[in-house]
Amino acid sequence: MIKSATIITITVSLLLFTGCEISGNESGSDVLVFTGATIFDGNGNAFDNGVIIVKNGRISVVGSQETDIPANARIVDVTGKFMLPGLVDAHVHYFQTGFFDSRPDALDLRDTISYLKVQAFQRKYPERYHEAYLRSGVTAVYDVGGFLWSIGLQETAENDLNAPHVAASGPLITPAPRSMINIFNTPGEMVMIHLDSEQTARQVVEQNSSLGSTGIKLWALAPQDLEDMSNLLALSDEIQKRKNRLIVHATRLEAAKAAIELGAKLLVHSVTDKVIDDEFVSLMIDNKTIITPTLVVSGGYLKTRKAILGEEMKLADPNNVVDEASKSLIENATAFQKYTDMVALEKRIERMERFIAREDSVMMTNLRILYDAGALIAVGTDAGNPGTLPGISIYDELEKMQEAGIPAADLIVMATRNGAMAMERLNDFGTIENGKIADMIILQNDPSTDISNMRSVTHVVRGGLLRPVNQKFE
Ligand SMILES: [Zn+2]
Structure with missing residues (x-):
């Protein structure tokens, strides 16, 4: 167990130094640490250069760069990016x-x-x-x-x-x-x-x-x-x-x-x-x-009626998430x-x-x-x-x-x-706070300057599982 944790840490260090793209974790159970992002906590607060520690699928720490990071953690460098609740x-x-x-x-x-x-x-x-x-x-x-x-x-x-x-x-x-x-x-x-x-x-x-x-x-x-x-x-x-x-x-x-x-x-x-x-x-x-x-x-409704008339209905779907059945009907x-x-x-x-x-x-x-x-x-x-x-x-x-x-x-x-x-679920999710389920998203651009920047989502974390949004689930 210790050996594999060490290997993970080394791999992450390499990622940090080469500035590689963020990759997904295979399961939601690792200790994941996100460092460097501007965090919007969902309660209306924002802070730069934050640290979020995720353990067993839940947020265990939300802090600053001074936060102690567990030795076995998998560190994800999100410097310059934006994190918010899912x-x-x-x-x-x-x-x-x-x-x-x-x-x-x-x-x-x-x-x-x-x-x-x-x-x-x-x-x-x-x-x-x-x-x-x-x-x-x-x-x-x-x-x-x-x-x-x-x-x-x-x-x-x-x-x-x-x-x-x-x-x-x-x-x-x-x-x-x-x-x-x-x-x-x-x-x-x-x-x-x-x-x-x-x-x-x-x-x-x-x-x-x-x-x-x-x-x-x-x-x-x-x-x-x-x-x-x-x-x-x-x-x-x-x-x-x-x-x-x-x-x-x-x-x-x-x-x-x-x-x-x-x-x-x-x-x-x-x-x-x-x-x-x-x-x-x-x-x-x-x-x-x-x-x-x-x-x-x-x-x-209007756009879909017009599509039947022959007007092209453009789907802003760069990550190809719309299911085939719906897409085929519209096209x-x-x-x-x-x-x-x-x-x-x-x-x-x-x-x-x-x-x-x-x-x-x-x-x-x-x-x-x-x-x-x-x-x-x-x-x-x-x-x-x-x-x-x-x-x-x-x-x-x-x-x-x-x-x-x-x-x-x-x-x-x-x-x-x-x-x-x-949804009556605020005790479980909806904000980035200690104890909440680790449901978060990573954006390339700042959503607080223009909400269109929500479209720049690159990754989703659901229950501690980090994945890129541009790849189909296995
Ligand atoms: Zn309805």
């Missing part, structure tokens, strides 16, 4: 493919691609997305709505160093009519459950909670749903009884306020119908509600022209462009108001929706948040610590 995407869906084949409500391609087969595939191969997330620097994700199997990902991903940590809410409950949601459900299983009674509310909470769901997702809450509150109050009551937490998709101000009053811990979309008021801001602050503004997802999107009413599609695109322009400006204004008020903001992409691809879409989302006026240094906190808070 990113958290607090709004994703593993049941969706990034194309319309998993969103027949938006564009029905079921005559040519079987929705049942798509769902069987999604269930069978989640590792495609696991890898896309990790190799984008995303070490934890929150699946806020999926089939029952998505809850199982929490356990299977937790100790799999090829996967990000996953929290999952399981099937969504919604007041939206059955005629709207049945298209998502398969004969064997439901992803969307119509909230038709107090009993249904309680059953869904019981079912998801007993499987260990992190949160219960209430989808598409609209102002008209507030006329009779009995089912919603039963939902909220049962969630409290089961010590679970409510997550809400509500894009209209009145519904978003009601969501917080019902106990929502997390709002997964911006308010889009109007500029938010003081009452909403106070509700957010007083209840410590977290929001993921989810700014880019509508644009993703061959024009093949779906023959199954699509093209006149209707063109009209829809025109309508969407106008809608998105308006929605964008309201969302950005609202985000800025919440930021100025000190509300809790996390980063979520809604990845899985058409054109919003797992992993790489987090950079687009961060850039859009920066465009809304949030300083890059604060975006780092939102993309790390606040995401872990949303």
Whole structure:
């Protein structure tokens, strides 16, 4: 044992002197020491020339150059680079493919691609997305709505160093009519459950909670749903009884306020119908509600529709992390022209462009108001929706948040610590602090000067395992 440790130390010394590229470690169990980076700890602090010691997959010391380094350590010289906690995407869906084949409500391609087969595939191969997330620097994700199997990902991903940590809410409950949601459900299983009674509310909470769901997702809450509150109050009551937490998709101000009053811990979309008021801001602050503004997802739908028309949809994917199935659908999107009413599609695109322009400006204004008020903001992409691809879409989302006026240094906190808070995992990850799981990323360029520099990620550390992001996992 001593001999092999010595050899490792010598190899590392050579790396240091020759300035070689950082190489990965084979397992997460070595004592790893990162020296020389500018560290952003995820709590809003930054310091130069730091030392991070990782033992048994956890951060054991965060210090300065004076820190004692264990004799058997493998030293990784990251001088001139930037280290921060792994990113958290607090709004994703593993049941969706990034194309319309998993969103027949938006564009029905079921005559040519079987929705049942798509769902069987999604269930069978989640590792495609696991890898896309990790190799984008995303070490934890929150699946806020999926089939029952998505809850199982929490356990299977937790100790799999090829996967990000996953929290999952399981099937969504919604007041939206059955005629709207049945298209998502398969004969064997439901992803969307119509909230038709107090009993249904309680059953869904019981079912998801007993499987260990992190949160219960209430989808598409609209102002008209507030006329009779009995089912919603039963939902909220049962969630409290089961010590679970409510997550809400509500894009209209009145519904978003009601969501917080019902106990929502997390709002997964911006308010889009109007500029938010003081009452909403106070509700957010007083209840410590977290929001993921989810700014880019509508644009993703638009881009994907345009791809069917024949406009090239450029994927900023230098490390080739997007899974082959999604990529092939997007690259061959024009093949779906023959199954699509093209006149209707063109009209829809025109309508969407106008809608998105308006929605964008309201969302950005609202985000800025919440930021100025000190509300809790996390980063979520809604990845899985058409054109919003797992992993790489987090950079687009961060850039859009920066465009809304949030300083890059604060975006780092939102993309790390606040995401872990949303997942209820802050004790385990989300910051670079002693005792936390060693989930970190290494960047070539400074993310605090421009959040686009998140794209310069070169390495990911998951549970102490260091790997370059430009190589496929074994
Ligand atoms: Zn979503």
